[in-house]
Amino acid sequence: MSLLTDALPGLLSAIGAAGVIAFASAARRRLSSSRLQAAQGASIGATLDGTRMLRRYTLLRTVGPDGAPDQYETTWPTGTVITHRVDGRPQRFELTDVPLGDGTFAAEPLDYL
Template sequence: MSLLTDALPGLLSATGAAGVIALASAARRRLLPRRPRITQGAGTGAALNGTRILRRYTLLRTVGPDGAPDHYETTRPPGTVITHRVVGGHPQRFELTDVPLGDGTFAAEPLDHL
């Protein structure tokens, strides 16, 4: 029985130290700013060094002649407003976003409601 009572303080201190390390690690991950991710493939964003990379945007609420949504490719950053001729040749404004869609493109939201 004395073997158990002699080992108990060491076991408790090791468990406590592991708990403190786990809490410190979780707090560090939560409090430190996150680094931006660079995605690969169609719809890649701007790299960390400020170079401009081609992104493909899906123009929401538009349909091309084949029935698929219209796409727009540009190196402009998210937040840029573009003008695209969609409805009967009339111009419509879209804001480029950094919201990825399931097909690997990014969303371009319409600003003019028809």
């Protein structure tokens, strides 16, 4: 009986330490998940209450005066078709929810010049 009572404090402290580690790990994952979602917050075209958010799109297969792809800012939701002038001619693009490496979203060309 003495063996059981001598081992009980060590067992309880080990269980408590494992619980604290599990809680800290879960909190860390939850915080990093919410930070990632906040960083990608612009990827949500409209919030649940119906307000729109400003998003920046990279118009694929275009080049601006500085040699970088043209970019377009709008609050329109994904799936919307916009018209943008490329080399003086109108070209249609569909806004997508595909994130690019530079933090913008892809706007797919519908008309090929």
